[in-house]
Amino acid sequence: LKKELDVVLALQADLDASDRALQATRTVFEKDSATKETLDAIASLEHSHKHLMAKVEVLYSVLNVHDRFPELQDVDLDFIQTLLMACDLKINI
Numbered sequence: 001l002k003k004e005l006d007v008v009l010a011l012q013a014d015l016d017a018s019d020r021a022l023q024a025t026r027t028v029f030e031k032d033s034a035t036k037e038t039l040d041a042i043a044s045l046e047h048s049h050k051h052l053m054a055k056v057e058v059l060y061s062v063l064n065v066h067d068r069f070p071e072l073q074d075v076d077l078d079f080i081q082t083l084l085m086a087c088d089l090k091i092n093i
Helices: 002-031 036-062 077-092
Strands: none
Touching (some): 002 036
16 A cells, blocks of 8 residues: 555656746746747646546545545545554564
8 A cells, every 4th residue: 555655646746837837937928928829828737737636536446445445435545655654663673
């Protein structure tokens, strides 16, 4: 489970970074009176990004973390990753 969760969280982090880049791009182009074509391209990228984020959520749900560990239902994903790393460290000691 740890390896799969690591991959999904890494993908999530990459998508978060691309979201920040998209927002910065939109800000720069809007300040420079971008053409409709440019704004349409950015909007299309933002739509694709939202679609990718939804797919990452599907990947996470397939891992069934909350089914395997219902007590983690409302726990942040990063904290779950930290718990799994601590568990691995404990096993290796």
